[in-house]
Amino acid sequence: MSIAQLVPANSGSALVPVLTGAVGSIEIYIAEVNRLPLLTQEQERALALRYRENNDLCAAQTLVMSHLRLVVSIARGYLGYGLPHADLIQEGNIGLMKAVKRFDPAVGVRLVSYAIHWIKAEIHEYIIKNWRMVKVATTKAQRKLFFNLRSHKNGNETLTSSQVASLAEKLNVKPEEVLEMESRMGGNDIALETPASGRDSDALAPVAYLSSDDNEPTRILEAQAADRLQSEGLTEALDKLDERSRRIIKARWLADDEAATLHTLAEEFGVSAERIRQIESAAMKKMKETLSAYQ
Numbered sequence: 001m002s003i004a005q006l007v008p009a010n011s012g013s014a015l016v017p018v019l020t021g022a023v024g025s026i027e028i029y030i031a032e033v034n035r036l037p038l039l040t041q042e043q044e045r046a047l048a049l050r051y052r053e054n055n056d057l058c059a060a061q062t063l064v065m066s067h068l069r070l071v072v073s074i075a076r077g078y079l080g081y082g083l084p085h086a087d088l089i090q091e092g093n094i095g096l097m098k099a100v101k102r103f104d105p106a107v108g109v110r111l112v113s114y115a116i117h118w119i120k121a122e123i124h125e126y127i128i129k130n131w132r133m134v135k136v137a138t139t140k141a142q143r144k145l146f147f148n149l150r151s152h153k154n155g156n157e158t159l160t161s162s163q164v165a166s167l168a169e170k171l172n173v174k175p176e177e178v179l180e181m182e183s184r185m186g187g188n189d190i191a192l193e194t195p196a197s198g199r200d201s202d203a204l205a206p207v208a209y210l211s212s213d214d215n216e217p218t219r220i221l222e223a224q225a226a227d228r229l230q231s232e233g234l235t236e237a238l239d240k241l242d243e244r245s246r247r248i249i250k251a252r253w254l255a256d257d258e259a260a261t262l263h264t265l266a267e268e269f270g271v272s273a274e275r276i277r278q279i280e281s282a283a284m285k286k287m288k289e290t291l292s293a294y295q
Helices: 026-033 041-054 057-065 068-076 085-102 111-130 140-152 161-171 175-186 199-204 206-210 217-239 243-253 262-269 273-294
Strands: 004-008 015-019
Touching: 026 068, 026 085, 041 057, 057 085, 068 085, 068 111, 085 111, 140 161, 140 175, 161 175, 217 243, 217 273, 243 262, 243 273, 262 273
Parallel strands: none
Antiparallel strands: 004 015
16 A cells, blocks of 8 residues: 555545655655645635635645645756755755745635745755855855856856856856856865875865964963953052052063163162062062962
8 A cells, every 4th residue: 555645634525645654765755745646726726725714734734745746846956966855855845835834826826836936945045055065155146146057067067258158148147257156166175184094194184274273272261361360460469569569560570661670779769779679579479479369
């Protein structure tokens, strides 16, 4: 028995398609969603009205399930980006559910026509975010160029000048933008570190020249501690000295120009040079005790 079955809905006589049992691979999933029945235009309209007017989730489920094959078909067209087919389908299913939520049957169009936009939008967003660590397209125009350029390139061959001009005219962008996008798309991802077996070439790995010792956590903490010691700590230590001791320390150790000599300070305070040395020594000892709290 197929795992694609129809079960009665909670209200009315409509049948709701469901997948029962475990779907072990993407191939089995695709085979099963292709067996789910399609809806006629009258059935689709009735289900859409039930969902919009009564918030009937069974009706919404039926609309989603009957269009899963559409998502599979659209997702298959984006396999060239190297992303898992299952992930592309999953993102497309999200777009399908958004389309069902916003679908208005009164407009007169089929859900399939309305859902295509939402399915592609979700798949495009997923590709842009995951195809490269660094985003290759950020604006609407760049995204349009990104997806169109992929379809116009012949394998890995570089576009000729005539192809660049033709594509630029068709997409209403500058030739320089086409060349820049082609360059971004052609760039290969590079591992930050070399494999364990490549020790001889470790110095050539990007991690060797992109890293900075300045951003190493212990260096940052040391720098912060030094800044605090030189600002808060030094100010507090000087404030605890008497005026004469403070003057001697500033003249001897914190002068902007040439440091004062013991004899110069001795003449200033009318004491011996030895006495200045003793005051300086006592002041330095007192300051060290204060600064120890900052180390």
